[in-house]
Structures are given as structure tokens and as C-alpha cells.
Amino acid sequence: MECMEEDPDLGMVSESKTNSAIINSLNADCWRLILDYLSVQELLQTERTCKDWQKLVLHHISHRRIMIQDSECDENTLILRKSSDVWPSFKxxxxxxxxxxxxxxxxxxxxxxxxxVLRDTCPNLEFLRLTNLKKKLSPTNTLHFLKLTWLVFENCDEITDDCINQFLSSDMNELVIISNKRVTGKFLNNLKADQMKRLILRECRALKFSFLLTCADRLKxxxxxxxxxxxxxxxxxxSKLHLLLDKMPNLEQIGFSVLDMFNRYNDQHYLEESNVFFESVCRLKKLHRFNANFEVWDHHLEALARNCKELLAVHLSCDQITRVGLDALCRHRGPQLYExxxxGSALVDDDIVACIYACPKLVWLDISFSHISVGAVERIAAARRDLRANLRDSKYASNDHNNLYFKLRLVIYRWDFIGNEEDFKDVINLQYRYYRNDDYGSDDEY
Structure with missing residues (x-):
């Protein structure tokens, strides 16, 4: 009997009919429930099966909130590897x-x-972070992303004020520019400032403070x-930073690290400068994170603690403070401080240990370049253990966010401890600092 060869086209038709039958066997709600169990990555693999599956998957994806990052966040994350090889298929x-x-x-x-590519394909972007753009964007007067609320440019040297104007939607509430050579701040004049909540301008070489000061009224x-x-x-x-604060009464977080490179002053000038600055800071009743490279004296610290009752994190230039200022801070705000x-302070072991007992919620403490001994870390660990052991009898026992259950991240100068970290790893996570950075403050929280 003569053998019959199978027609490949017939096989493809049969497979297509099978796929259609499977897809049509369930209604749209059932498929939504099923496909909801799959991540975006898995859906993309399914999408390439055939045209029927592609149509089903792409329709489902159109109702998902897709995030594109270089690491997985949740099932709606599409991982974009940092490799030029993936760029053609990604486009x-x-x-x-x-x-x-x-x-x-x-x-x-x-x-x-x-x-x-993004201009042509992603009209509904709400969050956009771009790094390492080294070319100018092509000029346009069109506002491309009308729904954009969060925008970050980092290490984008050639981004200009005109470039930024292309992104300033009416819903913009967060703008971050880090390490830039061209931005002057002129774009602030076009900012729809009523919605703006968070503004970060860090290491922008051409930035003119006058533009920021001029629009301060609109950033209230x-x-x-x-x-x-x-x-x-x-x-x-x-000397003009306080003018900004006076026009922004709703500030909850401050991060100032400003250096006037051509000016050199004595302690008296710094004291007068800090007096004016802290007078404005103390009027910010909602302030809960404070980071500024202004010299702090004891009376500034006490005024800050008395007036800013929401304080959770305090980062200081504290060469001038003594136990008097620290006690004032701990007495008024110690029970709620997180950081x-x-x-760089002149505080010694006894001062720091007293601070540990007064601040039971601390999760981060920097005592690098202070006047502590090599035995200070063990004493701090012992104080932390005491607090944890006595937790049941304290007023913090019922607090769901009680940080005594966590390790204290303790930052010290490398040579301030000689010993075995294993001895206190239950309560302290030690971090070493090798040099003192006086140019810019810590940006851990930003």
C-alpha cells in the first residue's frame, strides 16, 4: 500500500483550529483570572506561540500596569537587562x-x-528614570508624556532646561536631577508647581540659585x-537658603549640602549664619527629616528639638555640640528618632551610651570621627541589649514598629574598634568609614 505524506499546511491549519478552540472554550473573565497568575515575563513567552495566543495575551497585557526595570519587583515587572544586545527586540x-x-x-x-522610541510608543508613562544619557535630546515643543508624575535624570550630562520642559506635565509631583552640567534651573519657570511635592537638584554644576529662589512662592x-x-x-x-524655607511651610524633608567655594569665614560668621538658618528651620512644624551641612551649636539643637515635633531623622555638622545639646535633643525627641x-562631634563614650538609652527606636547611628574609645562599641551593644531585654516593661512593648527588634546600623571610623564583630552581631550591624566627607552630606535617605 502506497504511503501518504502528511501535508505540513494541513498540520498548521489543524493546530490553529485547536488553539482557537481552546481560547474560545473560556470567556474573557476566565482567561483574565488564569492569565493574572502569570508574570509579564511569562506572558511574553506565551505571546510568541501563535497569532491567536498573541491576540489574547496582548489584550490581557493592555490591562496590566507594567514596570520595566533591571531587577524584578513583582509579577508586573519586565526585566530589562543592561545590554545593547536586547535593545532591538525590546524596541x-x-x-x-x-x-x-x-x-x-x-x-x-x-x-x-x-x-x-519612548516618545513614539509609551504615551502613558507615569514614572520615568533615565541614566547615562550623553546626547542632547532632539528639540521639540511637544509635551510627550501627559501622565508623567515622577521623573529622574541621573548622570545625563547633556540634558538642558529645554529638554526638561518636554516632560513637565500638569501632574508632575516629583523631579530629580543628579549630576548634570547644563541645567540652569530656568525650567522651573514652566513647572506646574501646585502638584510638585519633591524636588531634588544634586550636583547640577550650572544651576543658578536665583531661578530656584524666584519660583519659591510657587513651590509652597x-x-x-x-x-x-x-x-x-x-x-x-x-546665607540665602533661609529665604527658601520661609516660603515652603509644608516641608517635611530637607537635604542641604551647599558650599560657597570662594568664601572662607571664621567661627563667628558660621555661628551667625547658623542662627539665621535654624530660625527658619524651627518654623517648619511638619519637618521629620533634617540633613544640612550647617554648623550646629547646642542652642540650635535644643530649638530644633523643641519646635520640630515630628522629627524622625537628624543629620548634623556637629563639631560644636556638647552633651548639653545632645541631652536636649534626646529629652524632647529621643523616643521617636530613627536616625x-x-x-565629627566631641562626644565621648558616656554621651553615646546615654543617647542609646534615650533613643530606643534608632536603626541608624553615625559616630564616626567622634572622640570615642575602642571599647565604645561593646558598651553600645550592651545598652542595646539592655533595652531589648527590658522591652516588656517599657511603654514601647505594644508598639508595632518598635525598632528594638532590629539591629542598630552603627557607623564608626575604621580604627575606633579592635575586636570581633561576632560578639555583638545580634544587636549591631557595624559599618566602617575610612575618611570624612566634608564636601557633601549623606544621601542615604534620598
């Missing part, structure tokens, strides 16, 4: 699914022309303000 995927993308974190070093709803600036102009900035920077 093809964006053409199909771009309208579903609402959050994207991309490295311009690997993805050529990323902004042009700002809750977070971070300004890191090495001022190479002879016009002072530090405290006492680096």
Missing part, C-alpha cells in the same frame, strides 16, 4: 505593548535613541527639598 516589543508601560528605568548607555506645597551645590560664584548661596548623625 519591537514596545511597538506592541508600549501603551501599557507606566513605569520605566532605562540606561541610555546601552539603549541608543531610547527617548525617541513642596514637602521634600534636596539641594547639593558647589557654588563657584562669588555670590553667596548659604541620628553625630559624626
Amino acid at each position: 519591537r516589543w514596545l511597538k506592541k505593548c508600549g501603551p501599557s508601560v507606566q513605569e520605566l528605568d532605562a540606561d541610555g548607555q546601552y539603549f541608543k535613541g531610547v527617548m525617541e 506645597n513642596l514637602t521634600d527639598l534636596v539641594l547639593w551645590k558647589k557654588n563657584r560664584s562669588k555670590i553667596e548661596i548659604r 541620628l548623625d553625630l559624626s
Whole structure:
């Protein structure tokens, strides 16, 4: 009997009919429930099976809130590896699914022309973080991402004020620019400031403080303000920072690290400068995170503790403070403090141990370059254990967020401890610092 060869086209038709039958066997609600169990990564693998599956999957994806990052966050995250090899296929995927993308974190070093692609394919972006863009964006007067609320440019040297204007939607509430050579701050004039809550301008070389000061009235709803600036102009900035604070009564977080490079002053000038600055800070009743490279004397610390009753984190330039100022801070705000920077102070072992007992919620303490002995760490560990052991009898026993259950992250100068970290690893996570950074403060919280 003659053998019959199978027609490959018939096989493809049969497979297509089978797929259609499977898909049509369930209604849209059932498929939604099933596909909800799959991550975006898994859905993309399914999408390539055939046209019927592709149609089903792409329809489902259109109702998902997709995030594109270099590491997994949840089932709606599409992982974008930092490799130029993935860029061609990723661009093809964006053409199909771009309208579903609402959050994207991309490295311009690997993805050529990323902004042009995003403009064409991702109109619904709400969160956008771009790093390492080294080319100017093509000029346009069009506002490309009307739903954008969160925008970050980091190490994007050639981004200009005109470039930023292309992103300033009416819903923008957070803007971060880090390490930039071109931005002057002129874009602030076009900012829809009523919605703006968080503004971070860090290491922007061409930034002119006058633009920020001019629009301060329009930033009255700002809750977070971070300004890191090495001022190479002879016009002072530090002495004018209080003018910003006076116009931003809703500030909850401050991060100032400003250096007037051409000015050198004595202690009396710094004292007068700090007096003016802290007078404004103490009027911020909602302040809960404070980080500023202003010299602090005991009376500043006490005024801060008395007036800013929401304080949770305090980072200071505390060369001038003594036990008197520390006791005032601990007495008024100690029970609620989460973070405290006492680096560079003249405080000794007894002072720090007293601080541990007064601040049971601390999770981060910097005592690097203080006047502590090599035995201070063991004493701090013992105090932390005492607090933990006596927790049941304290008023913090019922607090769901009681940080005594966590290890204290303790920052010290490398040579301030000689011993075995194993002896206190139950209560302390030790971190070493090898040099003192006087140019810029810590940005751990930003």
C-alpha cells in the first residue's frame, strides 16, 4: 500500500483550529483570572506561540500596569537587562505593548535613541528614570508624556532646561536631577508647581540659585527639598537658603549640602549664619527629616528639638555640640528618632551610651570621627541589649514598629574598634568609614 505524506499546511491549519478552540472554550473573565497568575515575563513567552495566543495575551497585557526595570519587583515587572544586545527586540516589543508601560528605568548607555522610541510608543508613562544619557535630546515643543508624575535624570550630562520642559506635565509631583552640567534651573519657570511635592537638584554644576529662589512662592506645597551645590560664584548661596524655607511651610524633608567655594569665614560668621538658618528651620512644624551641612551649636539643637515635633531623622555638622545639646535633643525627641548623625562631634563614650538609652527606636547611628574609645562599641551593644531585654516593661512593648527588634546600623571610623564583630552581631550591624566627607552630606535617605 502506497504511503501518504502528511501535508505540513494541513498540520498548521489543524493546530490553529485547536488553539482557537481552546481560547474560545473560556470567556474573557476566565482567561483574565488564569492569565493574572502569570508574570509579564511569562506572558511574553506565551505571546510568541501563535497569532491567536498573541491576540489574547496582548489584550490581557493592555490591562496590566507594567514596570520595566533591571531587577524584578513583582509579577508586573519586565526585566530589562543592561545590554545593547536586547535593545532591538525590546524596541519591537514596545511597538506592541508600549501603551501599557507606566513605569520605566532605562540606561541610555546601552539603549541608543531610547527617548525617541519612548516618545513614539509609551504615551502613558507615569514614572520615568533615565541614566547615562550623553546626547542632547532632539528639540521639540511637544509635551510627550501627559501622565508623567515622577521623573529622574541621573548622570545625563547633556540634558538642558529645554529638554526638561518636554516632560513637565500638569501632574508632575516629583523631579530629580543628579549630576548634570547644563541645567540652569530656568525650567522651573514652566513647572506646574501646585502638584510638585519633591524636588531634588544634586550636583547640577550650572544651576543658578536665583531661578530656584524666584519660583519659591510657587513651590509652597513642596514637602521634600534636596539641594547639593558647589557654588563657584562669588555670590553667596548659604546665607540665602533661609529665604527658601520661609516660603515652603509644608516641608517635611530637607537635604542641604551647599558650599560657597570662594568664601572662607571664621567661627563667628558660621555661628551667625547658623542662627539665621535654624530660625527658619524651627518654623517648619511638619519637618521629620533634617540633613544640612550647617554648623550646629547646642542652642540650635535644643530649638530644633523643641519646635520640630515630628522629627524622625537628624543629620548634623556637629563639631560644636556638647552633651548639653545632645541631652536636649534626646529629652524632647529621643523616643521617636530613627536616625541620628553625630559624626565629627566631641562626644565621648558616656554621651553615646546615654543617647542609646534615650533613643530606643534608632536603626541608624553615625559616630564616626567622634572622640570615642575602642571599647565604645561593646558598651553600645550592651545598652542595646539592655533595652531589648527590658522591652516588656517599657511603654514601647505594644508598639508595632518598635525598632528594638532590629539591629542598630552603627557607623564608626575604621580604627575606633579592635575586636570581633561576632560578639555583638545580634544587636549591631557595624559599618566602617575610612575618611570624612566634608564636601557633601549623606544621601542615604534620598
